[in-house]
Amino acid sequence: MIKFPKHMIVVLKRSEMMKSSYGSSSSRNDQEVIIRPHITVLCHKYELYAVVNYSKTPRVGGRYNADIRCEDEIWRRFEDRSVSESSLNGVFRNESSTHRSSDACLLVYRRREQSAGDSGEHQSPRSCDPPLAEQKKSSSLRKSASHLDQRSQIPTEAQHQGLEAHKERLMTQVLEAVDGVTYEEAEVALDQNNWSFTPAAQQLKVDHLYNITQYTREKCRHTLLMVNWDLQRALRVLFPPYSQGSPL
Known part of the structure; x- marks a missing residue:
């Protein structure tokens, strides 16, 4: 049985350390990513409720802030010393909405519990399991891979x-x-x-x-x-x- 976590954290690798004979330095990846408010993993639906951002500033080099979807369903921006309404409120209007960002470095999703009234798709925990034949095949492949791995480690x-x-x-x-x-x-x-x-x-x-x-x-x-x-x-x-x- 596959157990899915209640929360799923997606880390976007924005910086990379480079080593040379003169020491270490970091390079930043500013490529835009597409953020979706809802994602589905097999039959489990996850909804976005937090985005951690890192933005460059002229004086201090950069700073972190977070956009969090609060209990009243309103997105708010949390800075070091202030809290304000987030611009994401005007972006995530429905499940098909997307947001492009070059500052987002961490996304936090939480699993949405399904009920009998959720599109009529009430499913038991085992309904997401692969078929029995597929489970047996997967188990057999894992055993074969383990055996080959043990043999390959001899030399x-x-x-x-x-x-x-x-x-x-x-x-x-x-x-x-x-x-x-x-x-x-x-x-x-x-x-x-x-x-x-x-x-x-x-x-x-x-x-x-x-x-x-x-x-x-x-x-x-x-x-x-x-x-x-x-x-x-x-x-x-x-x-x-x-x-x-x-x-x-």
């Missing part, structure tokens, strides 16, 4: 150890190829380049030149290409005092 430990050893070898090669790079920087560069040695080492060399000179990344990359990715020769080209033994 997993050995494969994992081999993969870790390969990564360690790549880390050592990168640390030897690029002077001054840290273990963490090498690991990040390899991870960003699908654990491929050559592009990871080249990225770190560009980063090194960029950090100690006043040139753009494009200029640093172009110079390294000219000297076949020899970091010492590139330093002499971009920083003449370096070729005379002057400290950087």
Whole structure:
């Protein structure tokens, strides 16, 4: 028997953390989503009663607020220090209405209890269950999948150890190829380049030149290409005092 929750929370992934050799940063997804006041999951109907929004502001970067459908069936906007009538009252006029939003980051639905007078669709809890034959088939498939999964996990430990050893070898090669790079920087560069040695080492060399000179990344990359990715020769080209033994 499938049990459906009384409340259903839909989280919209609006931001994503990006890691690089310079630290972490976040990027925001401002794409509009279509919000429906009612949704149906199998035979269960859910109605929207709360929307959490995150909007950008010039001074503080952004702030949260919430639109909540109160007990009197009126939508209200809850801010940090105030409560006002929400604009959703003029949007959700019927079940077919929709709302587009680029600020919504969390939707809260609650299951609407069905009664005998609800379109004449009074259903017992088991009426939403799949047919018996389908349940047996699903159970059989789960058992087969479990058996195959157990068999496929036999060599997993050995494969994992081999993969870790390969990564360690790549880390050592990168640390030897690029002077001054840290273990963490090498690991990040390899991870960003699908654990491929050559592009990871080249990225770190560009980063090194960029950090100690006043040139753009494009200029640093172009110079390294000219000297076949020899970091010492590139330093002499971009920083003449370096070729005379002057400290950087």
